[in-house]
Amino acid sequence: GQSLEQPSEVTAVEGAIVQINCTYQTSGFYGLSWYQQHDGGAPTFLSYNALDGLEETGRFSSFLSRSDSYGYLLLQELQMKDSASYFCAVRQNSNSGYALNFGKGTSLLVTP
Amino acid sequence: ETGVTQTPRHLVMGMTNKKSLKCEQHLGHNAMYWYKQSAKKPLELMFVYNFKEQTENNSVPSRFSPECPNSSHLFLHLHTLQPEDSALYLCASSRRGDTEAFFGQGTRLTVV
Numbered sequence: 021g022q023s024l025e026q027p028s029e030v031t032a033v034e035g036a037i038v039q040i041n042c043t044y045q046t047s048g049f050y051g052l053s054w055y056q057q058h059d060g061g062a063p064t065f066l067s068y069n070a071l072d073g074l075e076e077t078g079r080f081s082s083f084l085s086r087s088d089s090y091g092y093l094l095l096q097e098l099q100m101k102d103s104a105s106y107f108c109a110v111r112q113n114s115n116s117g118y119a120l121n122f123g124k125g126t127s128l129l130v131t132p
Numbered sequence: 133e134t135g136v137t138q139t140p141r142h143l144v145m146g147m148t149n150k151k152s153l154k155c156e157q158h159l160g161h162n163a164m165y166w167y168k169q170s171a172k173k174p175l176e177l178m179f180v181y182n183f184k185e186q187t188e189n190n191s192v193p194s195r196f197s198p199e200c201p202n203s204s205h206l207f208l209h210l211h212t213l214q215p216e217d218s219a220l221y222l223c224a225s226s227r228r229g230d231t232e233a234f235f236g237q238g239t240r241l242t243v244v
Contacts, residue, residue: 062134062235063175063224063235068231119163119180119188120177120233
């Protein structure tokens with residue numbers, strides 16, 4: 021089976037940097053994704069890492085180490101609007117398109 | 133707006149009722165998914181459709197019955213549900229080979 025672990029809650033100050041870690045166990049690995057979900061909203065795609073290293077997209081970066089089964093999402097210059105839940109996800113080992121298995125999510129609270 | 137539309141946004145139903153959730157996408161995607169999101173639990177994959185064919189059923193009880201008449205529409209038929217089935221039901225779609233899934237806003241279901 022597959023399992024993903026991430027912290028349940030993180031609090032940070034506006035303008036700061038925060039890192040959300042994710043460790044995973046999976047029988048077959050097809051990359052690690054990150055999604056953001058605001059209260060009452062749809063999960064939206066942030067990033068995807070298939071290979072080791074850092075991927076940067078504006079204020080958000082995502083890192084992957086396949087040998088450690090570990091990744092993280094880095095949010096810089098935090099803004100109040102970044103308060104949301106962040107989910108790491110791995111692609112299910114199947115021929116079923118892009119079916120994802122998600123972690124429980126990390127609730128990020130950005131304070132003034 | 134992600135391009136994936138779900139209706140209704142909210143639904144309250146009794147345990148003996150029959151209702152259906154609808155999902156529609158006009159993004160040209162060929163894979164569609166149903167997820168269940170309960171409080172304090174990760175998004176759970178329920179069903180996967182590729183090119184209108186069901187390719188995944190994650191041990192979902194038969195009181196949930198999916199239907200995919202074409203690549204743009206996906207339904208979830210509900211009957212004799214239990215209160216523990218109350219959750220946010222999310223539909224998503226993707227194009228085979230892509231690394232991103234697009235989610236709808238979800239249907240908030242309450243079973244009374």
